[in-house]
Amino acid sequence: MPQKEPDKVQREIEELLGKLDNFVPEERLVSKIRSRRKAEDGPGALERLRARWSRLTLGHVMLFGLALLLVGTLARGSLGGWATWVVTAGLVLTVGAFVLSFINRDSGRTLGGDSEKRWRGQVIDYAEPSPTSKLRGWWRGRHQR
Numbered sequence: 001m002p003q004k005e006p007d008k009v010q011r012e013i014e015e016l017l018g019k020l021d022n023f024v025p026e027e028r029l030v031s032k033i034r035s036r037r038k039a040e041d042g043p044g045a046l047e048r049l050r051a052r053w054s055r056l057t058l059g060h061v062m063l064f065g066l067a068l069l070l071v072g073t074l075a076r077g078s079l080g081g082w083a084t085w086v087v088t089a090g091l092v093l094t095v096g097a098f099v100l101s102f103i104n105r106d107s108g109r110t111l112g113g114d115s116e117k118r119w120r121g122q123v124i125d126y127a128e129p130s131p132t133s134k135l136r137g138w139w140r141g142r143h144q145r
Contacts, residue, residue, distance in 0.1 A: 011122070015120070058097045058100055058101045058104070059097075061093055061096070061097040062093070062094055062097035062098060062101075064090075064093060065089075065090045065091070065092070065093030065094030065095075065096075065097060066090065066094055067090070068086050068087070068089055068090030068093065069087055069090035069091060069094065070090075071086060071090075072084075072085075072086035072087035072089075072090055073087060
């Protein structure tokens, strides 16, 4: 672990020097006022809708499907012919979300997903590589020659 410290410090120094090289002078007052007015307006309706849909998880979809199943079953008399469609949609949503939760297990969008720790865009990993990843790296290095 002590061997990684100089690499971190060196990377940090290079990042700071890179920022100094790309320094942009302060923007003009007129453009500051325009950007401030634009920020005060807030996001548009489409951006708000997109933000709301992006927070939707597979758990939400599964709960909605279960709710449709329940409503379609309990309100079969009042829904008439629509009850079959509501139950079918609930079944498709529930089963689909359940299957996708197993397929996307590593994506972090479900309860079992692990998210990787990052700092300034770099992945922080203090754990030693597993024997299988060492073997895989050795195999790839051998075949790239």
